[in-house]
Structures are given as structure tokens and as C-alpha cells.
Amino acid sequence: MKVLTHLAYFGVVILLASMVPAGFLGNPGGAQTTILVVGFLGAWRYSWAFLNFTRAIIFRRLVYPRWKARRQRQFDAAAxxxxxxxxxxxxxxxxxxxxxxxxxxxxxxxxxxxxxxxxxxxxxxxxxxxxxxxxxxxxxxxxxxxxxxxxxxxxxxxxxxxxxxxxxxxxxxxxxxxxxxxxxxxxxxxxxxxxxxxxxxxxxxxxxxxxxxxxxxxxxxxxxxxxxxxxxxxxxxxxxxxxxxxxxxxxxxxxxxxxxxxxxxxxxxxxxxxxxxxxxxxxxxxxxxxxxxxxxxxxxxxxxxxxxxxxxxxxxxxxxxxxxxxxxxxxxxxxxxxxxxNGRAIRLGPRRCGFFTWWSILDQRVSMFTTLVGPISVAVTAVAGTPSVIPLYIAWVLMTRYVFCAYIALFRGHWFPITHPPVLYFGQVVGAMVKTFVFYRLDRQKWTRQGSGAVEVLPAGERIKRMESFAMHTLAICWLVMAIMLVNTIE
Missing domain, CATH: 3.90.550.10 (Spore Coat Polysaccharide Biosynthesis Protein SpsA; Chain A)
Incomplete structure (x- = not known):
């Protein structure tokens, strides 16, 4: 049954790809700029993922066993x-x-x-x-x-x-x-x-x-x-x-x-x-x-x-x-x-945090906006009169996330259900949207199982803060959309 669901998944990918008109990628009117932008950011994000995958293998297979054995010897010797x-x-x-x-x-x-x-x-x-x-x-x-x-x-x-x-x-x-x-x-x-x-x-x-x-x-x-x-x-x-x-x-x-x-x-x-x-x-x-x-x-x-x-x-x-x-x-x-x-951690600087750790913390802030560029670019291009970019993008998402899930599964030592690739994309895009939301509302907190956090009846000062947060968040997303629209006008 698992094999059949995975085969059906690839069938959907092929069907979506077949919906793209012949010569679409080479056509100057075929949203080449959007494809280039999404491809450039994708290459950046995938190279970052590849770097972390490589480091994970080195740590798990080579470094950690030796590190663990050395610490155990030191512990036993100290008695x-x-x-x-x-x-x-x-x-x-x-x-x-x-x-x-x-x-x-x-x-x-x-x-x-x-x-x-x-x-x-x-x-x-x-x-x-x-x-x-x-x-x-x-x-x-x-x-x-x-x-x-x-x-x-x-x-x-x-x-x-x-x-x-x-x-x-x-x-x-x-x-x-x-x-x-x-x-x-x-x-x-x-x-x-x-x-x-x-x-x-x-x-x-x-x-x-x-x-x-x-x-x-x-x-x-x-x-x-x-x-x-x-x-x-x-x-x-x-x-x-x-x-x-x-x-x-x-x-x-x-x-x-x-x-x-x-x-x-x-x-x-x-x-x-x-x-x-x-x-x-x-x-x-x-x-x-x-x-x-x-x-x-x-x-x-x-x-x-x-x-x-x-x-x-x-x-x-x-x-x-x-x-x-x-x-x-x-x-x-x-x-x-x-x-x-992570904002105050970034201010500690790479010398205190270590460069890779510091860069990873910085990436948490940058990625919440770059992750949104792909879906927004595709939406803008489709609305502008090139809807064929949508099935192409969905096919691309399904294939790349499948590859990601396959690697994660091999690293973990067990295979994955077919829901994982779309769930991975959901976590990335919706997660990025939530990050931008909370970035402008750092004062909003609540436990899942508790009735704590911000109260419903707010004083005037808190209502003003919330309106400011909404305005700044909206402005930031508008700037992002405008920048994408401007790039899409470049032939």
C-alpha cells in the first residue's frame, strides 16, 4: 500500500508537469523572471539545507562516536x-x-x-x-x-x-x-x-x-x-x-x-x-x-x-x-x-556564539521572509496573466520536498508516509507566515493548556500597541510584495 501511494504521488507530479504548455520555460512571456527568482532563492535555501545535512552526517557517523568514547574514558578515569x-x-x-x-x-x-x-x-x-x-x-x-x-x-x-x-x-x-x-x-x-x-x-x-x-x-x-x-x-x-x-x-x-x-x-x-x-x-x-x-x-x-x-x-x-x-x-x-x-543572541556576535551558530540564528530571521518569496512570486505571476506557472510550481514543490523527506528518512533509518512532503511545505510556508506575525507582536504570549497571556479587555495603551503591530506587519508584507512585483517587471 505504501508503494502504491508513493507511485500515485509521482503520478500527480507528472500530471501537473504535463499541464505546462510546451516551450513555456523558454518563452519570454512565460514568467522567466519568476522562475529565476524562485530558482535562485531555492538554490540558496537548498545549499543551506545541504550544508546542514552534511554536517549532520559528519557529526553522527564520525565525530560523535569518538567524542562520546573520549568523554567516557575521562569520566571513568576521574572516578x-x-x-x-x-x-x-x-x-x-x-x-x-x-x-x-x-x-x-x-x-x-x-x-x-x-x-x-x-x-x-x-x-x-x-x-x-x-x-x-x-x-x-x-x-x-x-x-x-x-x-x-x-x-x-x-x-x-x-x-x-x-x-x-x-x-x-x-x-x-x-x-x-x-x-x-x-x-x-x-x-x-x-x-x-x-x-x-x-x-x-x-x-x-x-x-x-x-x-x-x-x-x-x-x-x-x-x-x-x-x-x-x-x-x-x-x-x-x-x-x-x-x-x-x-x-x-x-x-x-x-x-x-x-x-x-x-x-x-x-x-x-x-x-x-x-x-x-x-x-x-x-x-x-x-x-x-x-x-x-x-x-x-x-x-x-x-x-x-x-x-x-x-x-x-x-x-x-x-x-x-x-x-x-x-x-x-x-x-x-x-x-x-x-x-x-534570537535577536539578543545575534547581538552577542559570532565570537561569543561561534560563527556557525550565530549564522544559524541570523538565518532564522532572514528565512521567514525569503520563504514567502516563492509562493508570493507565483501568485503575482499567475494574477498577471501566466497561470501556467502554478502547476509548474506545485510540481516543483512536491518533488523537492519529496527529496528532502527521503534524505531525512534515510538519516533517521525509517521511511516516511506520503503526507510528509506536503506537510513539510506547509510547515515551511505557514511557519514563515507565523514567524512574521509574532516578530511584530513579541508581547503576545499564551500557554497551550493555560488561560494565561494577554487579556481580552485591553487598556488604551495596549490597543495602540496592537494597532502599531498590525500596521508595521502589513507594511512589511506590502513592501515584500511590491519588491517581487518590481522584479517581475524586469524582462
Missing amino acids: QPSHCYFMVTTYLVKIDVTLTVYRSIFRAAAAARDGATIVASVVDGKDARLIRDIFDQMPCDMTGVKLVIDRIQSKGKRDAMAKALRILKSFAPSHRDVLVFVDGDTVVPENIWAASAPVFTDENVGALTTDEGALIDKPGLYKDWFHLRFDQRQVMMCSMGLANRVLTLTGRMSVFRASLATNEGFIEGVESDYLNHWRLKRVDFLTGDDKSTWYWLLSNGYETAYLPDVKSLSYEEQPRDTFLDSAKTLMVRWFGNMMRT
Whole structure:
């Protein structure tokens, strides 16, 4: 059945290509300028993708195995204790998910050679009792594991993290100890301490993150989209791993040097991070704690490693009724966190960030506009009287995204459903649109499962800010369209 769907996919591509009139590409009236523009930008973007693909292979196949073995030898030779701390935040998580997640955390804690301490931050008393019951009923030896349950008022994840980190600070962790940040819906690999502790023999490493997978029961586009995102993430993270500086320390599960994560400056950065914007003034960060921790380490000169062979699994629920609404909701949060942080990261400069890392951060800003040039150029050309460019462009998109998905699948070691190529294009174009939206609205924040963020009844000053944001966003898109129209007039 999979073979038939892929053959049908190529049949659609051939059908679309056959709709293009003979001699269209060589005809001066056949939108040659649009084809050249799309082709030039495509070549640029594909060369960037090829560079990251190449770096990912070098890291995964050549560099990482040697790097891992060297760190393990150094760790074994040092023969020093390394305690494993866990900080877990649980809010509005289903009971069956809590059962699975905390059992995985307790197994990982019991497997830590030099003991473990867990601080679980919860809001609901029922969660506190459930977690204690899970701990007491674990079938493995838990004598070396200490559990602290911190029940707090619901003031947001950042406040919960800060309180939990200050509790952990009271244990005075050393620079050899590790601290695992875990969301309450993420299953932790049992070997997380064994895989992580040797990495911190390098004094320059402040934290690490790992591969991720999604646990989604309901089949459909939402599941395919998430799996594709994590497959893409593995490639990009491996590329960044070559520089030993990743672009984010995912909040689902990342591991920190415990002495740094309990540094008061680090805790304050998590608790009350903010951005001073020239128009929006002070923007306090609600979401994006993973970007705050990443930026603190980056700005203080620490490296961040990637472990491609260690994998956490997170439970993902579709937050809205439809795939489109769900994807938009999540992308607004994700890309808002990205845009609020990458501007100040760019200002650190390539010397502090490392050139490739700095260039990758800069590319996040540039690509949100260049990605839109292709579809806008085709739309302008079609409206101007050359609709034949549409099937040609769709065929081009389907073929190039198929090639991308094939490479990602080969890198991952499993094939892909036929929905992945169009879903990849959707993520690129709609993602770029969302990035431009949040770029001009950095003050708009909201958790997916919480009723926090901007209120509906706004004071006059906030309404003016929103009108300014709308005007500037509209003006930027109009300039982009006008530039494309001007280029299309060139013969």
C-alpha cells in the first residue's frame, strides 16, 4: 500500500508537469523572471539545507562516536561521584500520563550510580498524593533516591521552576553533579544519568539536550506533522552538535550542570526573563523558559552538547479541533519564544556564539521572509496573466520536498508516509507566515493548556500597541510584495 501511494504521488507530479504548455520555460512571456527568482532563492535555501545535512552526517557517523568514547574514558578515569538531580513540573496532566512519566523518572533515578534527588513541583494535591504513591510502590530499589514534592500555587511554570531550583540549590550540588529538567508529560530514558554525566567532564559544557519522540495515539496529519518535526530536529541538532552549541535546550527534557542551574543568576533568568523592545518597551517572558536557560548559558560562554542516541518521549495532544488551528496555535508559541530570544543572541556576535551558530540564528530571521518569496512570486505571476506557472510550481514543490523527506528518512533509518512532503511545505510556508506575525507582536504570549497571556479587555495603551503591530506587519508584507512585483517587471 505504501508503494502504491508513493507511485500515485509521482503520478500527480507528472500530471501537473504535463499541464505546462510546451516551450513555456523558454518563452519570454512565460514568467522567466519568476522562475529565476524562485530558482535562485531555492538554490540558496537548498545549499543551506545541504550544508546542514552534511554536517549532520559528519557529526553522527564520525565525530560523535569518538567524542562520546573520549568523554567516557575521562569520566571513568576521574572516578568521582556525580549525583543526579531531577526537577519535574506537573500541571494539568492526565493520570495515566503521570503514572507512566513518574515511573520512568523513578527508574532513571534508581539507575543513577551515585544516588538521585527529585524535586517535583505540583499544583494539585491529588497529583502530590499520586506521585508519592507511585514512588512508594516502585518495584526497584529506591534507597538511594530522595523525593521532595513542592506543592505550589498556580502562578505559572517559571515561578514553579524557580522555586524548585532554589530547593535544589539548598542541597549544594557540585560541578560534577547533573540536573535533569523534565516536563510532567515526558518519559525519561532510564540511562539518562549514565549517558549525561560523562559529558560534563568537559568544563566548557553547561548543558545538553537529546533526541525527542512524540507519543500520539490518534493517526492523522497532526501525528505526521509532529513526527516529521522531530525527524527534522534530529538532522538540525546533529548539525549544530558539530559546533557543540545547539539552538535550544528543549523544555521537555534537557540536562544541566547542577552547579550552574542552581546559580542565582540562572534562577533569576528563568524566573523573570524579559526583553527591552524599542516599541513594545519591557516584555516579560511568560513562555519560553527553555530559551531563557539556553540564552543564559550562551551569554556566559558555556557550550551546549547534543546526544543523538538518547531519546525522550513526550505525550502530545492536539490542542484544537482541527489540524490547521492546532498547528497555528503551537507555532505561535514556539516561534514567539524563538523571536523573543534570537535577536539578543545575534547581538552577542559570532565570537561569543561561534560563527556557525550565530549564522544559524541570523538565518532564522532572514528565512521567514525569503520563504514567502516563492509562493508570493507565483501568485503575482499567475494574477498577471501566466497561470501556467502554478502547476509548474506545485510540481516543483512536491518533488523537492519529496527529496528532502527521503534524505531525512534515510538519516533517521525509517521511511516516511506520503503526507510528509506536503506537510513539510506547509510547515515551511505557514511557519514563515507565523514567524512574521509574532516578530511584530513579541508581547503576545499564551500557554497551550493555560488561560494565561494577554487579556481580552485591553487598556488604551495596549490597543495602540496592537494597532502599531498590525500596521508595521502589513507594511512589511506590502513592501515584500511590491519588491517581487518590481522584479517581475524586469524582462
